[in-house]
Amino acid sequence: MAGPLSDPRACTPEAQMLKPYACQPDQSRGRLFTESMSTFRSPFQRDRDRIIHSSAFRRLKHKTQVFVEHEGDYYRTRLTHTIEVAQVARTIAGTLGLNTDLAEAVALAHDLGHPPFGHTGEDALAELMAPFGGFDHNAQALRIVTRLERHYADFDGLNLTWETLEGIAKHNGPVPEPWSYALAEVNAMWDLELATNASAEAQVAAVADDVAYNHHDLHDGLRAGLFTEDDLCELPVLGECFAEVDRRHPGLDPMRRRHEALRRVFGVMVEDVISVAQGRLTSLNPASVDDIRHMDGPIIRFSKPLYQNLKAIKRFLFVRMYRAPSVVEVRKRVTGMINDLFPHFMDDPARLPQEWQADVAAARDQTELARVVLDYVAGMTDRFAIQEHARLFGPSELTDQT
Template sequence: MSAPFACQPDQSRGRRWPETMSTFRSPWQRDRDRIIHSSAFRRLKHKTQVFVEHEGDYYRTRLTHTIEVAQVARTIAGALGLNQDLAETVALAHDLGHPPFGHTGEDALAILMEPYGGFDHNAQALRIVTKLERHYADFDGLNLTWESLEGIAKHNGPITGPLPYALADVNAEWDLELHTNASAEAQVAAVADDVAYNHHDLHDGLRAGLFTEDELAELPIIGEAFAQVDARHPGLEPMRRRHEALRRVFGVMVEDVIAVAQNRLLALQPQNVHDIRAMDGPIIRFSKPLYQNLKALKSFLFTHMYRAPSVVVERKRVTEMLNGLFPLYLADPGKLPDDWHVFADAAQDETELARIVLDYVAGMTDRFAIQEAERLLG
């Protein structure tokens, strides 16, 4: 049974371009399916999280990360009586706008795009689902519901101040009420993202040899998890021991979010989704003690993983690739694929052309960006 503050399919604000209701699927099941079948979603398979995609088959990619986020989001949403389909939809779309090479690629493109309106992966995700997916006869994009677009735009919280052009364009066509909180379902997707990457970055960092179990055991939560495993399964082989400990860390995060949300919902008694959007801050979040512990974990990961010497070397290499490709396409749009020429030829000025080049480069997978850099830059 859904909670009164959950988003209800029959109360959806609909789509930018009206469509007949599906016989078998709710609006958000339909949104979810369109995202899964999109070209941008398939490309996540070959986009990196921390390591470049070709560095190893065992490391997470954007696609495996996204699937993990969606699973966590459904679990939390179900426990709270929220709409699981909407939470899953936002989770599946939340990283569609990421360029090749993860946050390194985003940092590089943000600098390159400074003269042309900037770059933000959340805004780019909106641009993808409203404009760049060009498969349907009646509209560009996926024609998602208002609630799905709202969730993609502001699952990390209200947006104030100057807007990235990609977000401003969408918001000008359909007001997403950016000054308010997102639905509880979108907030769940945001927290699920934190849970998933905190968990799998520990796995990937250990597998890459960037730190050891003994170093992790000095951190809050993690040390206790290893101690519990050792007490219950003395002498367990290393890989199983690692998995057992980290799954406990995973469980601590999920259970904390659910407990905090249940307590806050009980205290605040929201009567509908409008009450959720009007609240002073998010309803879905970690407890303060756990949040502080996770800050210590993130600090550890930043030092030992995200800025590890081997990762820094790779960051420099892929940044040089993007710093070479972007101005090359901008100076000579003829080097873009044939099906992009019509958009480049229609550009009214350098800013429009730069945004078209960005759409192309940001859509690249890691391996394709590397191939193009080798082909065009040597």
Template sequence: MRASFASDPAQTMGRRVQEEESTFRSCFQRDRDRIIHASAFRRLKHKTQVFVEHEGDYYRTRLTHSIEVAQVARTIAGALGLNGELTEAVALAHDLGHTPFGHTGEDALHALMAPYGGFDHNAQAIKIVTSLERHYAEFDGLNLTWETLEGIAKHNGPVVGELPHALSGYNALHDLELDTHASAEAQVAALSDDIAYNNHDLHDGLRAGLFTEEEIAELPMVGPAYAAVDQLYPDTDSYRRRHEALRRVFGVMVSDVIDTSRSLLAASGATSARDIRHLGRPVIRFSDPVWADLRQIRAFLFKRMYRAPSVMQKRAEVTKVVEDLFPLFLAQPELLPPHWARQVADAGGDATALARMVSDYISGMTDRFALGEHQRLFGRQETA
């Protein structure tokens, strides 16, 4: 049964370009389907989560991460009586704006774009779904509903202060009420992101040999999970033991968000999605004890995985790739593909407009394409 504070597709604030709605899909389902069919979504298959895409077939990519986030989000939304289709749409779209090489690529591109307004992957996701995807005859972008766009823009909370250019430009045309919290569905997508990456980064770090099972068994939540598995399955092999333990950690996080959020929603007095937006505080949260445990797990992962010497070496190598490509395309825009070169001509020599086009082009690259372009244009492979 859907809760009164859930987002109702019948009460949507609509699309920027009016369309005839489907007779057999809700507007939020249609948004989800358009995201799945977007070129940017397919490219997530070859974009880094932590490890560069070609380093191993078993490591998560942005695509597999987004699918895992959507699975968690559907579960939580269903338990809380929220709209699962909107929740899934935001979850699937939340990483569309990521550059090649994950946060490393984003950091490099943000520094290069500092004179032109910087780079932000959440804002870039909005630009992709409102402008850069160009497949439909009647509009640029995917023409998503206001609720989905709002969720993509502010699933992590209100966006205040100086807005990234990619977000401010669209918001001037279609007010997403950036100073309020997002719907409960978008908040679920944000917490599901935390759950997914904390869990799968433990998996991937173990597979990469960055730490051992004995070491993570000393972490909160993880240790009790291993103890429970050892009691139930004392003779299981190490691979099954690891999976059984980490899926229990996963379950603890999901159950905690459901229980905590159910109480917060009941106490909020909200009777509509609008009420949720104007509460002034999030309603989808971990409990304080679990959040404290997660901070310890994240600190461990930061030191032992995200800043591991082998990962840092790779970060330096791929940073060089972005730092080489950006000024080259800026100085020689004729090297851009023909349809991008036409946009350069339309910019009429505006340096900022050119830089933003180059940023759009590079940020849309997959890991393998960026590495291939670097090898082609510079005659060497920095990450061999």
């Protein structure tokens, strides 16, 4: 049964310095299953640690952003991306007087529900699951932390606090109905107030995600040879950052020049978010976290000018990176793999590993069976999905490169 977490031991020295609109650890709405308080960690620190130690978090090492896992060791994976998001979230939250532990916990959990092969895998599974309640990686992350992590003696999932679950569900904004089955299932257990904004900490995690992928997709695209520094100099923000590096460090080694320019882009985004948030918080003067939740839109966001510039950069990346011929070709191959694996296990669920057979036996209809198969396939890493596809359907070009 859920209950408030009011043990004074949960109040760290940092908690005493939080702004009134921050999530206070000693005022948490608690956990679905009541637990004794930690003597040395706040509730949100405990959430963060449970996420880091989860199986789903470890699997992020071999799940990708844009490039498939076999394509090289230098490209970002979901794990390295998640670590970068958490770092940015802590920086922004700390500067604004928010709870850095909660912002970090949401950041660390935000991609747990991603299937293999990045957004390509998500698109394929969403289409396959359309008759069975849909698929969304945010909702799947909630399913993982409330059901699929099965390590604790007293409960399934990680038994995270309400605030962390709310942040996972709503960090990208209020969630309109109809909800996916996974989100509806969690919300039925514990009302996450899906129609309101998330806490400021969760909003920070969402913006930190934007900052991190805008930065590293530029880095990865350059490394992959999909565009050049000269191409980037034609874009807003980027052109100014490269020009500043050239003024300060004429003749700089090309790799150092690239890094120096992109780290300035990173700084522009973070400083912009902090400046906008400080201005809005001062003018709106929220007195509580509930004031944040019921505002007309998010309080943590980019300025309008920078947002428009980032849209131009994203349009460039869409054409030159996300829809580059080499990337599209791999997308077709991995989509085919997902389209083979999912119906294979639906047609004969006895082929699922033994540890999944209890869930198969408990499925009362095709919809519930589809959810079991989805949980298995979505939990695969890129590497395992490629290997499993090769085992069942024969080797492919991707098999030879894993």
